[in-house]
Amino acid sequence: MSEQFKQEGGENSDRRAFLKTGALVTGAALAPGVLLYGVAHSRAPEEGASSKVRWGMLIDTTKCGDGCNDCVTACNTENGLSGKTGPQDSQWIRKVDIKDLRTGYVQSLPMMCQHCENPPCVDVCPTGASMKRADGIVLVDRHTCIGCRYCMMACPYKARSFVHEPLTEQNPDVPRGKGCVESCTFCVQRVDRGEQPACVEACEANGHKAMIFGDTMDSESEISKALKSADSIEVRADLALNTGVRYQGI
Amino acid sequence: MARLAKWLRLAALIGGAAFVAVPSIPAVAGVDLPKLEKGKGEKCVEETQFMRRNHMDLLKHHRDETMRKGIRTTKHSLKKCVECHASETTGSVAASKEDFCAACHSYAAVKLDCWDCHATKPGKNPLPQMGQGGQVGQTSPLMASTQNGGSK
Numbered sequence A: 001m002s003e004q005f006k007q008e009g010g011e012n013s014d015r016r017a018f019l020k021t022g023a024l025v026t027g028a029a030l031a032p033g034v035l036l037y038g039v040a041h042s043r044a045p046e047e048g049a050s051s052k053v054r055w056g057m058l059i060d061t062t063k064c065g066d067g068c069n070d071c072v073t074a075c076n077t078e079n080g081l082s083g084k085t086g087p088q089d090s091q092w093i094r095k096v097d098i099k100d101l102r103t104g105y106v107q108s109l110p111m112m113c114q115h116c117e118n119p120p121c122v123d124v125c126p127t128g129a130s131m132k133r134a135d136g137i138v139l140v141d142r143h144t145c146i147g148c149r150y151c152m153m154a155c156p157y158k159a160r161s162f163v164h165e166p167l168t169e170q171n172p173d174v175p176r177g178k179g180c181v182e183s184c185t186f187c188v189q190r191v192d193r194g195e196q197p198a199c200v201e202a203c204e205a206n207g208h209k210a211m212i213f214g215d216t217m218d219s220e221s222e223i224s225k226a227l228k229s230a231d232s233i234e235v236r237a238d239l240a241l242n243t244g245v246r247y248q249g250i
Numbered sequence B: 001m002a003r004l005a006k007w008l009r010l011a012a013l014i015g016g017a018a019f020v021a022v023p024s025i026p027a028v029a030g031v032d033l034p035k036l037e038k039g040k041g042e043k044c045v046e047e048t049q050f051m052r053r054n055h056m057d058l059l060k061h062h063r064d065e066t067m068r069k070g071i072r073t074t075k076h077s078l079k080k081c082v083e084c085h086a087s088e089t090t091g092s093v094a095a096s097k098e099d100f101c102a103a104c105h106s107y108a109a110v111k112l113d114c115w116d117c118h119a120t121k122p123g124k125n126p127l128p129q130m131g132q133g134g135q136v137g138q139t140s141p142l143m144a145s146t147q148n149g150g151s152k
Helices: A002-030 A070-079 A119-124 A151-156 A198-205 A222-228 B002-024 B048-067 B077-086 B100-106
Strands: A055-062 A093-099 A107-113 A130-131 A139-140 A210-215 A247-248
Touching: A055 A222, A070 A198, A107 B002, A119 A130, A119 A151, A139 A247, A198 A210, A210 A222, B048 B077
Parallel strands: A055 A247
Antiparallel strands: A055 A210, A093 A107, A130 A139
16 A cells, blocks of 8 residues: 555656646746746646645734734635624634633634544534545535534534525535535635635735645645744644644634 | 217317327427527537437536546536536526526426536636646645545
């Protein structure tokens, strides 16, 4: 098994090296000094998600703006959520304020699906609809979801929502519908295009830069370097879920 | 008695004539065959006859490939179907009974669940560009406990 794993890695890295060289040459041909950054990491559409990648997010709560809601708004726009926060409305990401009762110190942080390596939602799903993709993104396959909501009970982060009413005018990239459970997808449609999740992009655009998204298996990625250089924690580390989302400053 | 027989013979004649006349009417009484709007482009990704029989299998196969494995080829994707076949009047494949999907499905009385979740109109990003998929890394703090990246 491990031999096969290695062999696969070898082939893949050759292919990547080839693609990268190709991309660099193209970049050079287009205009000197201008590099097509996205292309350098390209994966072909037919290649699919790889287990040699694990997407993760690092959130620095000290940089997170108190009262800032830009990540939530961006998520709602990208994924076609109503933005309402009632008990029957979908919230894929929410801002949470935590207060140290002894000192009165208040912190604000975004909370969403933590994309666990060992997701309880996947464990309890009776139909296999709740699933983890090879690259670590935890998703709901709405084609097989029966809306039993076991996963909502199992999730320690209260990250999942149930769609109670019929929906119309969905984003073509984000199909959603009544009777299914849903949650943060790390904006899988954007990630597969080589873009950042909407929340991360919004956080960067407003200058807070509290969220870093990237491949935690790539030692050269920004997130890997950040994780290596400073302490970070999982929320509810006691559950040993090895979350893909980690926090600093709490 | 003879008069009755005459009437019966006449009735049979009229009935027979009506029976003979029916096949010359183009469609089955009352229900016209669906008229499909022509899609964009020269031809479909597969032969029309093949698509009529097999589009549901292609879509089902592709949905699992995309949803579960992240394979985002566009040839058999539902999004691509919608992009080519959306009606020019409604901009949709299922907004009215004349639209591409709805036309046949209402004729055949087959209920479609696709549009409970999927958009029936083309979106803003018609041709998604593939990009960064990450690179092969040696170590990862998040992958410390197992090497299985998630083939659940």
